[in-house]
Structure formats: C-alpha cells, structure tokens
Amino acid sequence: MKVKRTLTQAEITAFCSQTAMLLQAGITPVESMSILLSDMKNEQGKEIIQGIWDVCKKGTSFHEALESVGVFPDYCLRLIALGEESGKLDSCLQSLATYYDKEDTVRKNIKQAVSYPLIMIIMMFVVIYVLMSRVLPIFSQVFAELGSDMSGLAASLMNLGNTLNRYSWVLLGIICLLLVLYFAFTRIPALRKLNTRLLNWFPPTRGFFEKYACQRFASGLAMTFSSGIDTYTSLEMVAELVGNPKMHEQILGCKERLRKGDNLSEALVDSQIFSNVHSRMVAIGFRSGNIDTVMQKIADAYEKETDEKMQSIIAVLEPTLVIILSVIVGLILLSVILPLMGIMSSIG
Numbered sequence: 060m061k062v063k064r065t066l067t068q069a070e071i072t073a074f075c076s077q078t079a080m081l082l083q084a085g086i087t088p089v090e091s092m093s094i095l096l097s098d099m100k101n102e103q104g105k106e107i108i109q110g111i112w113d114v115c116k117k118g119t120s121f122h123e124a125l126e127s128v129g130v131f132p133d134y135c136l137r138l139i140a141l142g143e144e145s146g147k148l149d150s151c152l153q154s155l156a157t158y159y160d161k162e163d164t165v166r167k168n169i170k171q172a173v174s175y176p177l178i179m180i181i182m183m184f185v186v187i188y189v190l191m192s193r194v195l196p197i198f199s200q201v202f203a204e205l206g207s208d209m210s211g212l213a214a215s216l217m218n219l220g221n222t223l224n225r226y227s228w229v230l231l232g233i234i235c236l237l238l239v240l241y242f243a244f245t246r247i248p249a250l251r252k253l254n255t256r257l258l259n260w261f262p263p264t265r266g267f268f269e270k271y272a273c274q275r276f277a278s279g280l281a282m283t284f285s286s287g288i289d290t291y292t293s294l295e296m297v298a299e300l301v302g303n304p305k306m307h308e309q310i311l312g313c314k315e316r317l318r319k320g321d322n323l324s325e326a327l328v329d330s331q332i333f334s335n336v337h338s339r340m341v342a343i344g345f346r347s348g349n350i351d352t353v354m355q356k357i358a359d360a361y362e363k364e365t366d367e368k369m370q371s372i373i374a375v376l377e378p379t380l381v382i383i384l385s386v387i388v389g390l391i392l393l394s395v396i397l398p399l400m401g402i403m404s405s406i407g
Contacts, residue, residue, distance in 0.1 A: 066107075066130045068163035072156050075135075079152035088121040088148075121148065134300055135159075138286060145287045154282040161278060161362070165271070172369050179380040186384065190391050191220030198395040205402050213394040256304065267368045272303035274361035276310070276332065281354035290323055306332070333357070 066074070074095075081091040092112035099105045107128050114124035122140040125131050135155060142151025195217040199209050209217060223230055279297035288296070291314065298310040309330045316326035324342035327333045333341070337357050344353030 064130065065132060068159045068166065071131070071135060072159040072163060075152045075159065076156035079149050079156060082149035082152065088124075089115045092124075134296060137296060138283065138288075141288050141292070142286050147287050151286040154285050158278055158282045161358075162275075165274075165362070165365070168366065168369065172373055176373070176376050176380060179377070179384070183380065183384045183387070187387060187391070188220070188223065190388065191216045192224050193220075195220060195391070195395065198399070201399065202402075205399075207398075207402055209395065209398070211394060211398075212390065213398075216391060216394070267365060267372065268303060269305070270361055270365045270368055272301045272306040273332070274358055274365055275301050276306060277354050277358035277361055281351050281358055284354060285351035291317055 077095060078088075078091055081094060082088070086094070089112065092108055092115055096105065096108045096112055099108055107130055110128040111124045114127045115121065119127075120140075120143060122136055122143055125139060126136050138151055138155060139148065142148045145151075195209070195213060198213070199217060202209050208214070276297055279300045280293055283293035283296060284290075294310055294314050294317070298307055298314075301307060301310070309332045313323075313326040313330040313332060316329055317323065321329070322342070323345065324338045327341060328335060328338045337360075340353050340357060341350065344350035
C-alpha cells in the first residue's frame, strides 16, 4: 500500500543520514532497509521501510524502491538515481541529508519569525474589539448618568462594536474561513505554490525570498556537484528546486549560455544570478577542483544574508505593531476620557 503523504524535510534528513551511514559501512541497501525496519518504532515509518525492503529484495534498484512507496519528492529520487548510477549513492544520500537539514532549519526559522507578529496582530484585534464592544458601552452609561451623550470617535467606535456584537456569528464565520484558507494555503501543494508566488511578488517580502532562492540554488548545486553530477544536469535539477519564478528563468538563461559555450562563472554573471564576487569564486572553485566546497560557502553566505534580512524585518515589525496598538488604544480611551473630564470639571 502506498502512503500518499510526502515525507517532511526532517523525516527525509533522518532517512538519508541513517541510510548513508549504513552504506558507508559497506552494508547493502537491502540489508540497510532490514536494519532500519528492525529499529523503526513508528507504524507509518515501518510501512514505508517495509515497502522499500520488499521491492529491494526483488533485485530492483534502490531509487525505484524508494519511488514505489510514493513518499519521496521527485528531486530527491532523481538525485539518488544519478548517485546510484555513478556509484556514489552513499555520498549522494549524505548530501541530501545535509541539504534537507538546512531546508528544515530555514523553514523553522521562518515559522518562528512570523509567529510573534501574527500573535501580536491577533491580540491587537482582540483588544480593540473588547474596547469597542465592552468598555465603551460602560462609558456610555456613565455619560448618560451625567446627562450627556458620547460623541465623535468614541460614539462611532461604540456603534461599530454594537454592530459587531449583533453580527458576531458572521465575524466568527469569517475567522473560521480565514483559518481554513490559512491551512489550505500551507498544506495543499497547489495552493502552497500559489502562496509562494505571492510572497515572491509582494514587495516587502520579495527581497528576502530572492535571497532565499539564491541560497537554495547554491546549496542545490553544492549537493549535485559533490555527488559527481555534471554542470548542465545540475542546473536542470536545481531549476525545479528554487521555488522562485524569476530565478527559474535566470537558471534557464544560464543553461542556454552554457549550451553556447560559456563557462559557468560567465553564465552566472550574464544571467545575473550571482554577483561578480561570487561568480569569481565559482571560477576559482572549478580551477581548483573544489567547486562543491565553494558552492557551499556561497550558500552559507546567502543563508547568513537571509537570516540578517529576516531579523531586520522582525526588528522593525515588532515595535511597529506595539506602537500601532498603543496609539489605537490611547486614541479610543482619550476619546472618552477627555470629554468625561470636561463634564466633571463643569459639574465641579
């Protein structure tokens, strides 16, 4: 039975790392799957490893066995197939483990980065709603007892709060719809791709995702080069990995320049994928035979830039949200307190 859910990046990292370690010890893929199966505690994990083992025992290639269970991404399967053909399956699996581990780390960092602002925005709406629907009516009663009425901003906000109370079921329905859309855009593959396209287009996030695409590009090339894959095939594989339409077109342009006879460093400059400095590093890497190491250094540099970009966005966003909330709450309270003080002073 095929398991339809694609493995998470952390699960792929664990599988590739453990399998690479066993293969490096001289154990065959069939025996490796048998060892992993005996150590597996998770039922779904057992089903996956059992499926791989059953196919491997028939003499089928390892990448075809992985493909048969239907839980590994296409890019992972293609790289394992090339590694198997070149006789570098263990190093290929180790490269995949390193790559997916970094991807998982970046994903967690992004998730943590957006959690606090989202919580702040939700709290801001909750506080404002409570002020409009619960606090302002109390002030309205105080004004009525003093023989006056609320006016201006306070009255408008209180009326809005009363309207929200009357149609609270509509508000609840909208919130539920937004939650459903959020889970749909983060779980359904087609909608997740649309969400990625929107983030790549949205000006405040575009710069960050362009840097992130460069990091994925360099990291992907480092992995393919370390697995012994040629430059043209590496570009073809990584083009499907970056998740950025602009970068995808630039990689296609780079491939075309390679086909016309340019070397990789010249093609990267002409395609405007890397800066001149990084392109010169690529040229030096080819001459010295350490292109995979150079690519990994470039990927690490872009990873540092994306982290700094993310932290700078958070550093601006967090105090901005606090200031906005403070100003809104202050305006609401002042709109009722100042008139109330005027009435009390006139009575006095």
